[in-house]
Amino acid sequence: xxxxxxxxxxxxxxxxxxxxxxxxxxxxxxxxxxxxxxxxxxxxxxxxxxxxxxxxxxxxxxxxxxxxxxxxxxxxxxxxxxxxxxxxxxxxxxxxxxxxxxxxxxxxxxxxxxxxxxxxxxxxxxxxxxxxxxxxxxxxxxxxxxxxxxxxxxxxxxxxxxxxxxxxxxxxxxxxxxxxxxxxxxxxxxxx
Amino acid sequence: xxxxxxxxxxxxxxxxxxxxxxxxxxxxxxxxxxxxxxxxxxxxxxxxxxxxxxxxxxxxxxxxxxxxxxxxxxxxxxxxxxxxxxxxxxxxxxxxxxxxxxxxxxxxxxxxxxxxxxxxxxxxxxxxxxxxxxxxxxxxxxxxxxxxxxxxxxxxxxxxxxxxxxxxxxxxxxxxxxxxxxxxxxxxxxxx
DNA sequence: GATCCCATGTAAACAGTTACATGATTAC
DNA sequence: GTAATCATGTAACTGTTTACATGGGATC
Numbered sequence: 001x002x003x004x005x006x007x008x009x010x011x012x013x014x015x016x017x018x019x020x021x022x023x024x025x026x027x028x029x030x031x032x033x034x035x036x037x038x039x040x041x042x043x044x045x046x047x048x049x050x051x052x053x054x055x056x057x058x059x060x061x062x063x064x065x066x067x068x069x070x071x072x073x074x075x076x077x078x079x080x081x082x083x084x085x086x087x088x089x090x091x092x093x094x095x096x097x098x099x100x101x102x103x104x105x106x107x108x109x110x111x112x113x114x115x116x117x118x119x120x121x122x123x124x125x126x127x128x129x130x131x132x133x134x135x136x137x138x139x140x141x142x143x144x145x146x147x148x149x150x151x152x153x154x155x156x157x158x159x160x161x162x163x164x165x166x167x168x169x170x171x172x173x174x175x176x177x178x179x180x181x182x183x184x185x186x187x188x189x190x191x192x
Numbered sequence: 193x194x195x196x197x198x199x200x201x202x203x204x205x206x207x208x209x210x211x212x213x214x215x216x217x218x219x220x221x222x223x224x225x226x227x228x229x230x231x232x233x234x235x236x237x238x239x240x241x242x243x244x245x246x247x248x249x250x251x252x253x254x255x256x257x258x259x260x261x262x263x264x265x266x267x268x269x270x271x272x273x274x275x276x277x278x279x280x281x282x283x284x285x286x287x288x289x290x291x292x293x294x295x296x297x298x299x300x301x302x303x304x305x306x307x308x309x310x311x312x313x314x315x316x317x318x319x320x321x322x323x324x325x326x327x328x329x330x331x332x333x334x335x336x337x338x339x340x341x342x343x344x345x346x347x348x349x350x351x352x353x354x355x356x357x358x359x360x361x362x363x364x365x366x367x368x369x370x371x372x373x374x375x376x377x378x379x380x381x382x383x384x
Numbered sequence: 385g386a387t388c389c390c391a392t393g394t395a396a397a398c399a400g401t402t403a404c405a406t407g408a409t410t411a412c
Numbered sequence: 413g414t415a416a417t418c419a420t421g422t423a424a425c426t427g428t429t430t431a432c433a434t435g436g437g438a439t440c
Contacts, residue, residue: 002426002427006290007400010293012296017392019391019392020349030293031284032284034285035428036392036428036429037392041393042393045393060390063436064391064392064435066392076297080299083295083299086306087287087288087310090284090286090288091225092356093282094282097225097352100349101198101222101345102204103275104204107275118281130258131342152296153296153297153365156370159367160289161284170352178348179344181339182339211419228401230402233420253408254410255419256408256419256420323440
């Protein structure tokens, strides 16, 4: 199982609807997994059937009614069981890497554009993550926060997300720079 | 399609058997994708049927016969078409991140062990990648190599793989350190 | 009037993993 | 004799993505 435990982990920070989860699983907030709304609605239904989460219907005015889910005892136990099981290594699997791998045998311009685009997306995420981290740690410096706060899981995963995006941005810039030098252009390239 | 183009890109560096591809897709060499042997045999068969690769049977003594595949013109064209199509963003999807996200509500020791384990795996990969990069660039410094070499795709993707593993190792150490401080232990923790 | 956001879902297609199956050779 | 490496595949299962479907309210 895969998404299953990510959803359980996300619900540790309070009840949530499928829609809310989808938003945070899509853009940054929950930077430890990614999933589309459809998958979440499905998974939440299954989790409810298995007794790992509990849903309650909330009627709103001027909004469609929504279902808010909470972790159950059984859900928390399942999460604990999962945390103790051994991990499989994780891998990068990225179309853009495949394109760069092939870049010597394929038109360069579109790859350059995509590197720029990806770099910009990474920059946007860096911004979001930094703000999230600052919000979590408040006035404390990181060391103190990590040593004393009650909940540090989300901070630590966000830290990883931040470093990953920083690395992505740097690699995109470096790669695009090197490729531009090779193709004679110098727009956005490294220092002269 | 996903694995498909990764296989085509891998075949740019010469003909290869399913078995050889599986090895390099599993351990580092081709750090831009990951796949199991079964999937590769299947994919290569499909690619051959579609005329994107060509296979030839090679009988060996004291080894089972193997099938070596080469890119065709059509395969190269397909790769070019793929490189021009727009990219979707990529995401981290990692069980270990889910466990760290949940770490405040779940037993810490197993998570610490897994962080150490993952850190060690990352260190091993760093070693492999560094040696690969050094082999590719030979006597040249990186800047000169990237500016002048005929083929730089594999170097650039490996560079990304290297940074990713470095980041993984650092995060594992940092996270395990912080969690050990919190749980009173200090084995492997940060400076006192 | 069009588009975006909220809110939920079903169904089909596609991709990836796990289990099973075979069989020879080499190294310990 | 036991395990590892070479070498290929099939079948069943699980997980993810894409397409389709619905409908009201808010914003421009």
